[in-house]
Amino acid sequence: MPGSPTIFDRKLLRARRKRAAALGAETFLLDRVAADMAERLATVTRKFERAVDLGTPADAVRRAVAGKVGSIVAAEPAAHLLDDAFACVAADEEVLPFADGSLDLIVSALALQFVNDLPGTLIQIRRALKPDGLLLAALIGGDSLRELRESFAAAESEIEGGVSPRVAPFADLRDIGALLQRAGFALPVVDTDRITVRYDSVEALMRELRRMGATNILTERRRAPLKRATLTRMADIYAERFADPDERLRATFDIVWLSGWAPHESQQKPLKPGSAARRLADALGTKEISAGEKPDG
Numbered sequence: 001m002p003g004s005p006t007i008f009d010r011k012l013l014r015a016r017r018k019r020a021a022a023l024g025a026e027t028f029l030l031d032r033v034a035a036d037m038a039e040r041l042a043t044v045t046r047k048f049e050r051a052v053d054l055g056t057p058a059d060a061v062r063r064a065v066a067g068k069v070g071s072i073v074a075a076e077p078a079a080h081l082l083d084d085a086f087a088c089v090a091a092d093e094e095v096l097p098f099a100d101g102s103l104d105l106i107v108s109a110l111a112l113q114f115v116n117d118l119p120g121t122l123i124q125i126r127r128a129l130k131p132d133g134l135l136l137a138a139l140i141g142g143d144s145l146r147e148l149r150e151s152f153a154a155a156e157s158e159i160e161g162g163v164s165p166r167v168a169p170f171a172d173l174r175d176i177g178a179l180l181q182r183a184g185f186a187l188p189v190v191d192t193d194r195i196t197v198r199y200d201s202v203e204a205l206m207r208e209l210r211r212m213g214a215t216n217i218l219t220e221r222r223r224a225p226l227k228r229a230t231l232t233r234m235a236d237i238y239a240e241r242f243a244d245p246d247e248r249l250r251a252t253f254d255i256v257w258l259s260g261w262a263p264h265e266s267q268q269k270p271l272k273p274g275s276a277a278r279r280l281a282d283a284l285g286t287k288e289i290s291a292g293e294k295p296d297g
Helices: 010-023 028-042 060-068 118-128 146-160 173-182 202-211 228-242 280-284
Strands: 048-054 069-076 087-090 103-109 129-141 186-199 249-261
Touching (some): 010 202, 028 103, 028 129, 028 186, 048 129, 060 069, 146 202, 146 228, 173 186, 202 228, 202 249
Parallel strands (some): 048 069, 103 129
Antiparallel strands (some): 129 249
């Protein structure tokens, strides 16, 4: 969508993911999301003939849902780097190449949190779906990595006299639910899965984030190298505030799940006001009180 702020450096995101693959990608979050996605799709009593996996790094989701779809295509900006058994197409999550009404299912795992124009992407997804087509996606959101964010902010304020953005801002459930409705999805559902991971040290956490391709890609990030004194103080603050009794450190990951259907006449619709066949007061066995009338008592 023209005029949307550029929060994320998406060219840098692709470079970081390439580096992560070279280091040996850490996939425990992705593997968990892929398994959960397969379970969620298993509750839908239909098979989706044409599906797209949008932006998901690696093939965990495609392998997990393959039995639920007729065919699935990986859509990823660096599709030529994907090494799996599924068809691939070069596509950026912000500019989708799919014809309107051409897909039965779009899934996405741990990718949409780095889209600059999420409202525009959701609108494009809804248009690409056939009537009664489904979007099912999971993204990092909520209070994810709040421990790291707070520790960095306190250390930089103390050592450098100012704070620079180190951890990406994440959308919450209410924001995403509103965006699904704004994009025109029917029956939107949003929920969250909180995962707490424990580490021996801040260094171990940061190494794992590099192997996830999830380090800082904010366009407003500070370009100067991180001072050793700041990093040392950040680690001390993290240990002081977020260590368990056994001295291991907690890190929070909130996985926000969203689903919505492209509108179709067969879908359940809310009742019109006044169309109920029975009054709520009758169902509850109480006396109905009109607006402005006070109950006895």
